Amino acid sequence: xxxxxxxxxxxxxxxxxxxxxxxxxxxxxxxxxxxxxxxxxxxxxxxxxxxxxxxxxxxxxxxxxxxxxxxxxxxxxxxxxxxxxxxxxxxxxxxxxxxxxxxxxxxxxxxxxxxxxxxxxxxxxxxxxxxxxxxxxxxxxxxxxxxxxxxxxxxxxxxxxxxxxxxxxxxxxxxxxxxx
Ligand code: NI
Numbered sequence: 001x002x003x004x005x006x007x008x009x010x011x012x013x014x015x016x017x018x019x020x021x022x023x024x025x026x027x028x029x030x031x032x033x034x035x036x037x038x039x040x041x042x043x044x045x046x047x048x049x050x051x052x053x054x055x056x057x058x059x060x061x062x063x064x065x066x067x068x069x070x071x072x073x074x075x076x077x078x079x080x081x082x083x084x085x086x087x088x089x090x091x092x093x094x095x096x097x098x099x100x101x102x103x104x105x106x107x108x109x110x111x112x113x114x115x116x117x118x119x120x121x122x123x124x125x126x127x128x129x130x131x132x133x134x135x136x137x138x139x140x141x142x143x144x145x146x147x148x149x150x151x152x153x154x155x156x157x158x159x160x161x162x163x164x165x166x167x168x169x170x171x172x173x174x175x176x177x178x179x180x
Contacts, residue, residue: 064141
């Protein structure tokens with residue numbers, strides 16, 4: 001199994017609409033092989049997160065990897081974290097709106113309102129169950145990637161079609177404009 005055996009699945013492909021199934025945590029051998037492929041494609045495309053359905057693998061796995069990069073210059077840095085069978089809990093009642101992009105939706109940005117923080121129960125790469133509190137940008141990445149596990153993308157989450165813009169307009173008109 002090597003990265004070139006896979007590709008980033010894009011919007012309109014039915015594989016992005018599948019609901020992912022749980023990973024058997026008793027044997028993580030194949031899941032960890034998929035994790036390497038996910039990491040490869042995330043790095044290759046400069047993403048800050050990726051979920052297994054995005055490489056056509058319908059398993060409940062994702063990597064979140066907040067870091068400053070060309071697409072998200074203000075992101076806080078964290079080591080890439082593999083999350084297996086993640087379960088969001090205690091979603092905060094405070095919501096924030098943020099422009100999101102997606103490796104599976106090239107050329108488009110969408111303004112999406114999501115809870116500001118949450119707790120996540122998940123299995124790590126050693127098969128250990130963990131509980132982690134996420135807030136701010138890492139919480140945002142998690143919720144975006146979690147959507148991929150239930151067959152959704154940010155396009156499904158915008159309040160109005162006017163909250164979808166091209167990457168060019170986003171770069172030239174939105175992040176260039178002073179925040180209100
Ligand atoms: Ni995405």
